[in-house]
Amino acid sequence: MDSPQQIAGTDTNEQFRPEEPYKVEEGVQNGEQKGEQNGVQQEENGVQEEKVQQEAEVQEDGQQNGHSKPDQQSHTQQSQPQPHHHHHHHHLRLPFHHHQLTPEEQAAKVEELRAAIGPVEGAIALFCTDACLRRYLRARSWHMKKAEKMLQDSIAWRRAFQPERIRWADVAKESETGKVYRAPFTDKFGRPVLVLCPGKQNTEDHEGNIRHMVYCMENAVASLPEGMEQMVWIIDYKAFTLRKSPPMKTSREVLHILQNHYPERLGAAILFDPPYLFQGLWKVIRPFIDPVTFQKIKFVYRKSAPSLKVMEELFDTSQLDASLGGTGDNFVYDHAAYSSRMEAEDARNAKVWALDGLKEALNGASNGAGIAPAV
Template identity: 45%
Template sequence: MFRIWSSSRHDQEDDSLQQAQKKVNELRAATGPLSGRSLQYCTDACLKRYLEARNWNMEKSKKMLEESLKWRSTYKPEEIRWHEVATEGETGKLYRANFHDREGRSVLILRPGMQNTASIDNQMRHLVYLIENAILNLPDDQEQMAWLIDFTGWTLSTSVPIRSARETVNILQNHYPERLAIAFLYNPPRIFEAFWKVVKYFLETKTFHKVKFVYPNNNASVELMKQYFDEENLPKEFGGKAILKYDHEEFSRLMAQDDVKTSALWGSGEKLHQATNVYSGAEVAPEPANLALPAS
């Protein structure tokens, strides 16, 4: 009995995979010939994410993908280098954590109360750089990242402008579909509710359900966070046991090393010479050439 049920389930899974691959092939054909980085970007995994983001509707997925390819051709996110956005990161308002969640996914830590600049364009370049970096550091079996948002020090005077929040949502939803696994908003102040009432209207239903509010005195929300993170890795600011300390110079050294990997992956060798450790004056040695291209 069990063997029959197991075989039937296996057949259903195979059929689902075949149907998904068929849709991926259809989207690739509908998109037309690609070259260069657009071709490199449009892996099967990438096309599947666009299909999932639009509930497997071919026309909507095609339109979304084409808009992303147009955006990437002009914005060139793979060419942004740390030294170009390092000023934005001086306070540690946004950075990739040195730990992963329980699924091995990259984690971005956001601290909006540490905002230190006024240029929204530069803030967005910094965000895009860190999203690309989080993707670069995903293990082979993962495609998504987690966001931890710490509201320590957040006030209306230091809050992210609505335009900035809207652009953040636009970039994440429209150009990095299905890249966000979950976002925890940890202990936001009561006054944040007014800000959230505006921001939530920018969110698509799928994204909205990935945003979780966590309060230290709410056992249910704390337990939910523990399902995603090991307490030993999770910083105290998020209810864990680890000490959170952002070292800008050390993080800059790590990003300079990752910039070399990015250059190798995307063939943007013209910026390779700029991926240096400006804090110690030592040039970063290139990584081996046989780097695996992350699903994108």
């Protein structure tokens, strides 16, 4: 059976059809019905030949490398977690892209990248774990110069933006409507789930929106189980209108930050029930989505049973909200209760990022994994 990432959503006549813009670009008439259902997947498969070839190659390697020891923090173990308590879903496998490098070759690349960026200290030293450097290398197909450029840009961004210092009190106003929250459930792999609700957009403060989204990303990363690297996004378009949608400038910057400063962090992005009016926004934002991120985007529609299989593959439907295609209770956002939860997690995460005793702690850990979240 196909992996979750290979299952394309199927639309209904009332919904935005993401394949139509591609057909126009390819010179195919909009009215042509044949092959429409597979339009998105065909675009994904052709958008980056090398990436697809890597995924095909590593399907074999995954069976050989799946026995890695936990303390090795191998990429195979991190990017191919087994579903939690769902052994009958053993066919679900997350793709990984180690580019056919042996663990020794990967380790050598990590050390080369570490030497290239030079000495770092403080929060940046906590950020630059071996696992972090591997993600940047994977994101650039183990091309050293490209990975170094990407990582140096992220280091500069983190020094200026200081995402680890953002606290709930700084962004609570942005979250009063529950426009972004971490779901009370994970996917079948144990990955945290961020639910984004554009229909609940409540401010036009660009900087406030960006800081809020970065806070949510950092919080989700800090919540990752040991050895886990990725999260899942569900973008719920209920009550979405153009008037309520985030400003395009904000959407583009969020996309830029996600792709360039949180590489290999997104496992899947579910666009749930986007209305037809979303088409205009999609055409504008689509060119800014890199091929790797694009492959992780799935359009899912409530009225389409084949489409909903994406949700069944990724989530325990008994935990998933009925409004999102599951059978669980619909999550009701309670700002006071959620604030208490975030404040408690802030206190925990502040200790993780504390700089007291940093030198001693780093000397006692091979890659910082014991004292810092896997960021």
